[in-house]
Structures are given as structure tokens and as C-alpha cells.
Amino acid sequence: MTAALAEQGTLPAAAATPPPTARGRRRRGSDQGVPRWQIYLPLGLYLLFTLVPFYWMLLFALRPAGSNALVPWPITGEHFQKVWNERSFGIFFQNSMIVGVASLVMTTAVALAGGYALARFDFRIKKGFMLALLASQFIPGALMLVPLFEIFKNLQMINSLGSVVIAETVFQLPLSIILISGFIKNVPVSLEEQAWVDGCGRFRAFCAVVLPLLRPGLIAVGSFAFVHSWNHFLFALMFLSSQDKQTIPVGLNTLIGADSVDLGALAAGGVIAAVPVVIVFAFIQKWLITGFSAGAVKG
Amino acid sequence: MAHAVAKPPRVTRRRTGGPARRLPYLLIAPAGLLMLGFIAYPMLSVLYYSLRNYNVTKPWRNGYAGLDNFTRILTDDPQFWDTLVFSGKWVVTEVLLQLLLGLALALLVNQTFLGRGLARALVFSPWAVSGVLTTTIWMLLYNPSTGISRYLADAGIGTYGTSVLSDTGTVFWAAVVAELWRGVPFFAILLLADLQSIPRDLYEAASVDGAGRTRRFLHITLPHLKDAIVLSTLLRGVWEFNNVDLLYTLTGGGPAGQTTTLPLYVANTGINGHDFGYASALTTVAFVILLFCSILYLRLSKFGGETK
Numbered sequence: 001m002t003a004a005l006a007e008q009g010t011l012p013a014a015a016a017t018p019p020p021t022a023r024g025r026r027r028r029g030s031d032q033g034v035p036r037w038q039i040y041l042p043l044g045l046y047l048l049f050t051l052v053p054f055y056w057m058l059l060f061a062l063r064p065a066g067s068n069a070l071v072p073w074p075i076t077g078e079h080f081q082k083v084w085n086e087r088s089f090g091i092f093f094q095n096s097m098i099v100g101v102a103s104l105v106m107t108t109a110v111a112l113a114g115g116y117a118l119a120r121f122d123f124r125i126k127k128g129f130m131l132a133l134l135a136s137q138f139i140p141g142a143l144m145l146v147p148l149f150e151i152f153k154n155l156q157m158i159n160s161l162g163s164v165v166i167a168e169t170v171f172q173l174p175l176s177i178i179l180i181s182g183f184i185k186n187v188p189v190s191l192e193e194q195a196w197v198d199g200c201g202r203f204r205a206f207c208a209v210v211l212p213l214l215r216p217g218l219i220a221v222g223s224f225a226f227v228h229s230w231n232h233f234l235f236a237l238m239f240l241s242s243q244d245k246q247t248i249p250v251g252l253n254t255l256i257g258a259d260s261v262d263l264g265a266l267a268a269g270g271v272i273a274a275v276p277v278v279i280v281f282a283f284i285q286k287w288l289i290t291g292f293s294a295g296a297v298k299g
Numbered sequence: 300m301a302h303a304v305a306k307p308p309r310v311t312r313r314r315t316g317g318p319a320r321r322l323p324y325l326l327i328a329p330a331g332l333l334m335l336g337f338i339a340y341p342m343l344s345v346l347y348y349s350l351r352n353y354n355v356t357k358p359w360r361n362g363y364a365g366l367d368n369f370t371r372i373l374t375d376d377p378q379f380w381d382t383l384v385f386s387g388k389w390v391v392t393e394v395l396l397q398l399l400l401g402l403a404l405a406l407l408v409n410q411t412f413l414g415r416g417l418a419r420a421l422v423f424s425p426w427a428v429s430g431v432l433t434t435t436i437w438m439l440l441y442n443p444s445t446g447i448s449r450y451l452a453d454a455g456i457g458t459y460g461t462s463v464l465s466d467t468g469t470v471f472w473a474a475v476v477a478e479l480w481r482g483v484p485f486f487a488i489l490l491l492a493d494l495q496s497i498p499r500d501l502y503e504a505a506s507v508d509g510a511g512r513t514r515r516f517l518h519i520t521l522p523h524l525k526d527a528i529v530l531s532t533l534l535r536g537v538w539e540f541n542n543v544d545l546l547y548t549l550t551g552g553g554p555a556g557q558t559t560t561l562p563l564y565v566a567n568t569g570i571n572g573h574d575f576g577y578a579s580a581l582t583t584v585a586f587v588i589l590l591f592c593s594i595l596y597l598r599l600s601k602f603g604g605e606t607k
Contacts, residue, residue: 117326140541146569147341231429249431270435
């Protein structure tokens with residue numbers, strides 16, 4: 001995974017995605033002589049497994065209560081109205097957005113600084129810092145709940161969104177730093193040096209030369225951070241106590257745990273929870289694979 | 300690595316005032332401080348609490364406990380062993396199935412075919428979905444009166460019945476399938492990224508030498524993917540062990556504690572049971588087990604051993 005990818009060493013911008021226009025012509029070596037049905041049949045089955053659950057959620061969200069039809073017709077908005085207004089999903093949505101965007105900004109900014117240091121400098125504690133980043137991947141967020149709860153209590157941040165933002169950011173950071181330093185390493189130092197010769201300071205050279213080339217990588221890392229904090233549940237559940245501070249996953253959990261589950265409301269809540277991540281996913285999808293391979297470059 | 304070390308700029312406007320030698324430390328300071336405060340310090344306090352009786356509801360008992368908590372875990376807590384066994388079963392099943400299906404999926408969408416871009420986007424989409432949303436979706440599917448089983452029964456397949464989530468015989472596999480649904484794409488994405496880095500001429504050379512598809516897979520693809528497989532299974536294993544979102548909301552650890560993993564047990568003991576001391580000792584034990592298994596796994600798989 002490491003050596004070969006380092007050799008590959010393409011710029012993230014250039015490697016964004018293999019052009020879809022190449023269909024059929026540029027065959028990969030491994031697929032010579034694979035009959036089409038051996039691709040479409042298993043893929044179709046897997047697509048069924050992937051999509052039926054999504055369809056089921058849409059079905060319940062869109063068809064009227066009490067209907068058993070397999071096609072949501074006539075479409076109704078009653079479930080959405082209900083969860084948005086009566087079940088306060090409007091407020092949850094807002095809180096989730098705040099948490100998601102704030103941890104996106106914090107994670108990206110802090111990781112950009114750290115990643116740049118790792119990619120461009122040799123310094124005494126570099127090895128130790130790298131090791132700490134990797135080791136922290138093994139530290140379970142769920143098991144840290146108790147001390148984190150204590151810390152935020154002492155900081156008087158229990159029941160404030162700030163506690164969730166910090167916790168999400170901290171647990172996103174290690175992977176984000178590793179990914180970003182991988183992206184920065186792919187930008188040749190000579191480009192930066194060129195700018196210094198032209199009279200730019202390090203900071204201006206970075207902004208003018210490196211940052212534009214990092215855009216795909218930053219979008220990938222920022223999106224991971226957003227999607228992760230949008231989805232994550234435990235910190236919000238444990239650190240936020242009042243109803244008006246809750247996030248969408250906690251709201252969904254309340255609906256799941258209700259004595260008589262209102263399936264229509266639950267499905268509509270699920271759709272509301274899914275929409276932002278689906279948009280983000282559609283947006284970053286083409287960078288996803290390059291994002292992972294560039295981040296896997298050895299440190 | 301040396302070539303990557305940049306010389307300080309010739310024309311410097313040092314806003315920081317210090318020599319450029321300090322710059323890397325300034326750059327890692329925010330990350331370092333956050334991680335010290337919210338990962339390292341909590342880690343240490345877990346160790347500290349684990350040696351104490353610390354129960355919010357029984358303050359008169361609080362104080363130094365020595366190794367009492369650990370003795371209790373190892374000798375007098377059947378629930379610990381139950382949750383440990385379940386954690387192991389859960390992690391191994393999930394990682395193994397996710398690896399097999401993820402590898403198959405990655406190989407599939409690595410082929411060139413009409414509609415590949417769309418197919419990739421669709422099969423990867425559950426990756427973006429959370430534990431609670433996964434729960435929501437599968438609760439709807441598993442619902443005995445309006446879920447998929449009822450429609451299948453209408454069509455003559457299977458029987459009308461109770462929820463698979465409340466039956467001790469089926470709850471494990473019901474949870475496994477739901478977690479697979481969102482876990483397989485993660486594996487597929489990682490493996491696909493690595494598949495794309497295999498030089499194509501390797502396959503061409505092998506074909507010329509008369510190697511069939513199976514042999515090309517066994518002698519080129521698999522060895523090349525080995526490190527990626529080891530790393531992704533390890534990360535995923537740790538993640539499946541640690542992550543409690545899905546099980547917490549889908550089964551709540553039930554029925555009858557059948558699906559309680561160790562982290563779920565810790566969360567219940569600490570946050571709901573207020574026994575911070577005992578929960579911290581459990582955390583410490585869980586961490587040691589995790590570390591031990593990870594090191595053992597890296598050793599056994601000879602990670603990064605022979606370089607390609």
C-alpha cells in the first residue's frame with residue numbers, strides 16, 4: 001500500500017478521477033475476457049441490497065399513514081411536517097448544522113497547519129508526533145466518555161454545542177492530519193521555492209501556490225469531518241441534556257425508542273438526516289478514492 | 300525524506316518574530332494541545348479513576364481502591380466475560396464478511412463497463428450513512444407488520460412473525476446484516492483505491508506468459524493488496540469494537556444482554572450507572588485487550604514485511 005502509492009505520487013488535482021469517457025477503450029488489464037454478465041449480475045444483486053433499504057425509508061416517509069402500498073402514491077408531506085414542527089427536527093437540524101460546520105472548519109484548519117509541518121519540516125518531535133497520531137486511532141471514543149464528561153463538566157460546557165464540536169474535532173484530527181500531510185507531500189517543494197524566489201513569504205507562497213492544488217484534498221477531508229460529526233451520536237447524547245440542544249441522530253434515537261414507534265415520522269426524520277450527507281457525498285464522490293490513496297502515502 | 304525539507308525562504312517577513320526553526324512547533328501546537336487535553340489527559344484520568352472507588356451516587360465509599368476494580372472484573376463479573384465474548388464474535392464476523400464482500404465489490408467496480416460511475420456512486424452511498432440512520436432504515440425493514448418480511452409472506456415466502464430484533468436466535472444476524480450494509484462500502488473504497496495503483500503492465504506481462512484470471516488474481520492482485528488488507532481490517536476491527544452507535548440504537552444491547560459489546564457495557568456502567576471507577580477499570584482492560592490483539596495481528600500478518 002505504501003511504496004507503490006508513493007511512487008505513483010500524482011498531484012491530487014491531476015488524479016481526481018479516471019476520465020469516464022474512457023469507457024470500453026482503455027481496458028484494465030485485469031478485466032480482459034470477463035463476460036459482461038459476470039459483472040452485471042453480482043453488481044445488480046449488490047445494488048438491490050444497497051438500494052432497497054433507502055427505498056424503504058423513502059416509501060415510509062412519503063406514503064400516507066396506514067397505507068401498505070409499495071409505491072408511495074399519493075405522496076404526502078404529513079410526516080415531514082410532523083417531525084419538523086412537532087418533533088423539533090427543525091431545531092435539531094440547525095444544531096447538527098452548527099456542529100457539522102464548526103467541526104469541519106476547526107478540523108480542516110488545525111489539520112492543515114499540522115499536516116504542513118509534517119510534510120515540509122524535519123523537527124525533533126516529528127516521529128513522536130506521528131506516533132501519537134497513529135496511536136490515537138486505537139483510543140476508543142466510546143471508552144473516553146466518562147473522563148470527557150468530567151472535563152466538559154469542569155469547563156462548564158455540558159449542554160453546550162461547543163463540547164460536542166471539540167470532541168468531534170479531536171477525534172477527527174489524527175486521520176485528517178495524516179491525510180492532509182499526504183496531499184501536501186504530493187505538491188512539489190520546488191513550486192513553493194519558486195514563489196519564494198519571486199519574493200513571497202512562506203505564508204503567501206503557501207496560499208498562492210499550495211492551497212489551490214490542495215483543494216480536492218481539503219474538500220475530501222472537510223467532507224469527512226462534516227459527515228462524521230453530522231452522523232455521530234454518542235457525544236451529543238451524553239454531553240447535551242436539554243431538548244433544544246439535541247442533534248438529529250439523538251432526535252432519531254428518541255423516535256426509535258418511543259413506546260409506539262411512529263414509522264412515518266421515523267422515516268421522515270431519517271430522510272431529513274440523510275439529505276445533507278447525500279449532497280456532500282454526491283459532491284465528493286469523485287475525490288473519495290484518490291483521497292484515500294493519497295492519504296495512504298507513507299509518512 | 301531529506302529532499303522534502305524546505306529551506307527557509309530567502310526573503311522572509313517573519314511575523315512570528317522567532318527563527319524559522321520554531322515554525323513547525325507553532326504549526327502542530329493547536330493539534331497537539333487539543334490532543335493532549337482531550338485524548339491524553341482523559342486517558343490518564345481513566346487510569347487514575349480505575350484505581351479508585353468513584354461512584355457519584357455513593358460518595359461515602361469513594362477513595363483509593365488499589366486493584367479491587369480489576370480483581371472484580373477478572374474474578375467476579377460474568378457480564379464482563381459475556382460482553383467480551385460477544386465483542387469478539389461481533390468484530391470477527393463483521394470484519395471477515397466486510398472484507399470478503401468489500402473485496403468482491405472493489406474488483407467488480409474496478410472493471411470497465413457501461414454505467415460504472417453511477418454504479419460506484421450508488422454502491423458506495425451507504426458509507427455516508429450513520430449508525431443511527433442505519434438503525435432507522437433497518438428498523439423499518441425489520442418491522443414485522445410493515446417491513447419486508449410481511450411483503451415476502453404475502454408473496455408466499457416465509458411466515459408472518461415477530462420482529463427479528465426481539466428474537467434471541469436472529470438478533471445477531473439481523474444486526475450483522477445492517478452493519479454490513481454500511482460497512483462494506485468503506486472496505487470497497489479503500490481496496491479500490493489500492494487496486495488502482497497496481498501497474499497494468501504487470502497483468503499484461505502475466506497474460507502474455509499465459510496466466511489465467513485466477514492466477515493473475517492470486518499472484519498479482521492479492522500480494523499487492525496485502526498491506527492494504529491488513530491495515531484496513533485492523534482499523535475496521537478497532538472501529539467495529541469501539542463503535543456503539545448501531546448496537547446501542549438497534550438492539551440497545553438486548554434482548555437479554557445478547558448484543559452488549561464491552562464498550563456498550565462500559566458506557567452503561569459509567570454514564571447510566573454512575574460507577575466511574577469501575578467503568579474506568581473496564582476501559583483500561585478493554586484498551587489493553589485491544590492493543591494486545593492489534594500488535595498480535597500485525598505480528599502474525601507480517602505487516603509491511605516484504606516490500607513490493
